[in-house]
Amino acid sequence: MRALQGMRVADFTWVWAGSYATMLLALLGAEVIKVESHQRPDMTRTFTFSTGQVFADLNRSTAFNDLNLNKLSVTLNLSHPKGVELAKRIVSVSDAAAENMRPGIMEKLGLGYSALREVKPDIVYLSSSACGARGPERHHVGYAPTFAALGGLSHITGYPDAEPASLRGPIDLRSATAAAFALMAGLYHHQRTGRGQYIDFSSWESIAFLIGEVFLDLEMNGRARSRNGNRDQHMAPHNCYPCRGDDKWVSIAVSTDEEWQALRQTMGNPDWASDPKFADPMGRWQHQEELDRLVARWTSQRTHYEATEALQRAGVAAAPSLSGLELLRDAHSRERGMFLEMEHPEIGKRIVVAPPWKLSPTPARVNRPSPLLGEHNEYVFGELLGMSRDEMERLQEERVIY
Secondary structure: OOOOOOOOOOOOOOHHHHHHHHHHHHHOOEEEEEEEOOOOOOOHOOOOOOOOOOOOOOOOOOHHHHHHHOOEEEEEEOOOOHHHHHHHHEEEEEEEEEOOOOOOOHHHOOOOOOHHHHHOOOOOOEEEOOOOOOOOOOOOOOOHHHHHHHHOOOOOOOOOOOOOOOHHHOEEEEEEEEHHHHHHHHHHHHHHHHEEEEEEEEEHHHHHHHHHEEEEEEEHHOOOOOOOOOOOOOOOOEEEEEOOOOOOEEEEEEEOOOHHHHHHHOOOOOHHOOOHHOOHHHHHHHHHHHHHHHHHHHHOOHHHHHHHHHHHHHHHEEEEEEOOHHHHHHHHHHHHHOEEEEOOOOOOEEEEEOOOOOOOOOOOOOOOOOOOOOOOOHHHHHHHHHHHHHHHHHHHHHHOOO
């Protein structure tokens, strides 16, 4: 038994910020029916901004696979009135619906919240967009870098002498995680009250939410935080230090005098570490530029794994900066079951990220790879909606189921 087993979601989302949100629900056991078409497939079936990859076949996209595990797929031409009616029938047997189109698009299609409430009065409906579906910014479009900039995260990310960081793919996923949480809250509310709800979700506001302490600091103390690299407001040393090898680094954070003494001992108690200006936390923080250069002398003589192991053994917070391949091979990642191998009918064997939760009574699982386009038409239209084979074939000829 999984947390959302028995629940069904009509999924009108696409690309990253929408697809990942509904995939998280699918990992928790919800039956997620992705609605797309040959006329308008999910963009990640053909292209991904993250790596610049172009996929010639709609069923061979590794990006799509990573964002749509456990889902079902149906093909519906939503520009055709019969396609819209079939979409409504799917919603009528669902607990939730989700979309991340530009505000107004779903209403024009006849699939907005008001229209879907007529067929499913207690539907939990998520509308995810750049700036929300209401208010003066509702018509603004955007994607990950826009969300990060408007939400303030870009402004505080980067180095003091550089431009704000352009944050991309992971921001879509953070927005999607918040959207999944909102959907689950809606489903929980429905379970308790029997009532559905409309969730107007602003992606950039979901990113602003993640740095609430920055806004509070400005409001209460008048301090406007900006970019400070990897440095901390109090701790020193606190940075990412170069190690032996090409682009290899280790992160080190020292928060107490005891940890400072442990760092000194691990580095062999060099003469410079006895300098009085490094004797207390304030002194180390005030002279952190010099301190960083001195610590880097020690780290640069070791691999990032060697430095990490020595420091952790001494009780100093340290972690290697890992490439994607190193993360895949990392012993800790493997022990935690962070990755698993999945067989896809068109792509073949593929390493995917396992569910992020460890839930003993209701474990999240990856049961199947991403769906082929329209793979589950027969199940959804035939078994779920009770349509005859002749009716389905007729609608295929009319390019309604297409």
